[in-house]
Amino acid sequence: MFIVAAEREFFWPVEFTQVAEDGAKARKPVKCRFRQIRNSAFAKLQRDLAEIGRTAESDEAALEAAADAYLRILVGWDSATISTADKAPLEFSREALIELLDMPHAGSTILNAYAEAIAPAGREERRRGN
Template sequence: MFIVAAEREFFWPVDFWQVGQDGQKVKSTVKFRFRQIRQSAFAKLQRDLAEIGRTAESEQAALEAAADAYARIVAGWDSSTIASADQVPLEFSRQALTDLLDIPHAGAGILVAYGEAIAPGGREERRRGN
């Protein structure tokens, strides 16, 4: 049954790429808890993210504004799939989300995964180039 709801939550994997100490790219997958928001709200989120870089007074202000925007769709994550630099599981918090977004391409990874999750066919359609 298709359920019409303004918002609901679901888990979906987000892939992040980092460069290891040996210079090789390493993929890590974090299980995110997303909020599925209405299409109009997602379009506004995308517009807001595009505008942040142009209007923020400082890098820190831009980062805080981005965290506010991403918090509209990110409700949490499975802390067994993400850790701090000292290998301690990283509990979800607003500050932890802000810190994550300060890592290059992390925000893009979150948006790509969210888009895959809500698209018909999800990740399989993306793999086929659709």
């Protein structure tokens, strides 16, 4: 059944790319819980993120503002799929999100995964060319 609702939540894998010590790139999936928002709210989120990059007074201020923006769609993650440098599970929090957003390309990876999840065709269907 198709559900028409202002917001609903779902899990979707976010595949971060990480470079190993030997220089090999590996995709590291993190199981994230998203809040699906209306198209108009998503468009505003994208505009707000672009504006943050232009107007933030410092990198710290930009990360703080970006975290608040991403929290509109990112509800949490499975801490079994993401860890700290010492391999301890990283529990979801605003502070943990700020740490993650400070990693290369993390913000765009999250945003792209969300957009992929809500796209008319699923990831597997698009990969098959359907």
